[in-house]
Amino acid sequence: MTALPPPSAKKLGLVIDLDTCVGCHACVTACKGWNDQGYGAPLSDMEAYGSAPCGTFLNRVHSYEVQPEDAAPQIINFPRSCLHCDNAPCVTVCPTGASYKRAEDGIVLVNESACIGCGLCAWACPYGARELDAEAGVMKKCTLCVDRIYNDNLPEEDRVPACVRTCPTGARHFGDLGDPDSAVSRLVAERGGYDLMPEMETKPVNKYLPPRKKGAVEASPLAPLLDVQATGFAGWLDRLLEKF
Numbered sequence: 054m055t056a057l058p059p060p061s062a063k064k065l066g067l068v069i070d071l072d073t074c075v076g077c078h079a080c081v082t083a084c085k086g087w088n089d090q091g092y093g094a095p096l097s098d099m100e101a102y103g104s105a106p107c108g109t110f111l112n113r114v115h116s117y118e119v120q121p122e123d124a125a126p127q128i129i130n131f132p133r134s135c136l137h138c139d140n141a142p143c144v145t146v147c148p149t150g151a152s153y154k155r156a157e158d159g160i161v162l163v164n165e166s167a168c169i170g171c172g173l174c175a176w177a178c179p180y181g182a183r184e185l186d187a188e189a190g191v192m193k194k195c196t197l198c199v200d201r202i203y204n205d206n207l208p209e210e211d212r213v214p215a216c217v218r219t220c221p222t223g224a225r226h227f228g229d230l231g232d233p234d235s236a237v238s239r240l241v242a243e244r245g246g247y248d249l250m251p252e253m254e255t256k257p258v259n260k261y262l263p264p265r266k267k268g269a270v271e272a273s274p275l276a277p278l279l280d281v282q283a284t285g286f287a288g289w290l291d292r293l294l295e296k297f
């Protein structure tokens with residue numbers, strides 16, 4: 054078992070806007086590209102051109118088609134990566150101390166040289182945010198691009214996670230969610246940002262923004278989306294589908 058540090062004042066994380074995500078996967082590609090050559094072992098790709106390709110991705114986007122009763126089908130795009138939980142079960146379950154949460158900024162990382170690939174942290178994570186790299190034999194997860202955000206060799210505008218830098222719709226925001234006056238905290242307050250699966254008591258730092266309430270949308274099949282309150286990933290989706 055690995056102990057968690059006291060909650061950090063600084064809580065770096067992402068705010069993801071489900072209203073403006075178009076499911077383009079640019080963030081998935083940028084994440085893979087950056088993290089394949091920097092922090093830790095490369096991210097594997099196996100059978101890339103075979104019948105059953107598989108690989109390691111630290112950020113994935115799931116798209117769901119939902120069918121309203123009296124309107125055309127709608128697509129919901131849902132980006133998913135580590136939420137850098139304050140109360141991270143993936144850390145406390147780790148038998149070697151390889152998984153840890155940084156006291157200074159709250160980022161959850163894996164020390165790959167101490168990881169034995171047991172997979173317990175992936176089992177403990179309720180969000181499916183960890184990926185055991187079958188080729189490297191170590192656990193992988195989002196690092197919030199820790200090798201970009203503090204990298205003085207990069208231009209200042211590039212010192213954000215690769216996914217945030219590349220998102221063409223500005224659906225991904227990065228900042229200090231421990232600072233109530235930060236741009237990301239204000240965004241969460243203004244837009245009713247929420248925790249994913251709060252009933253798991255993991256206290257995720259990352260937040261999601263629901264679709265915005267717009268006059269034109271209220272009378273449309275998208276209106277049910279406006280009421281969505283996340284109390285579970287599966288539950289979130291189920292309730293969403295029920296509303297259609």
Ligand code: SF4
Nearest residue numbers: 074075077078080220
């Ligand atoms: S790059 Fe932005 S718009 Fe595209 S899938 Fe990722 S979050 Fe959504």
Ligand code: SF4
Nearest residue numbers: 135136137138143178
């Ligand atoms: S999302 Fe999963 S992997 Fe990330 S800190 Fe939370 S429990 Fe750990």
Ligand code: SF4
Nearest residue numbers: 147168169171172174
């Ligand atoms: S796979 Fe690695 S990081 Fe995860 S619990 Fe096992 S030793 Fe810890």
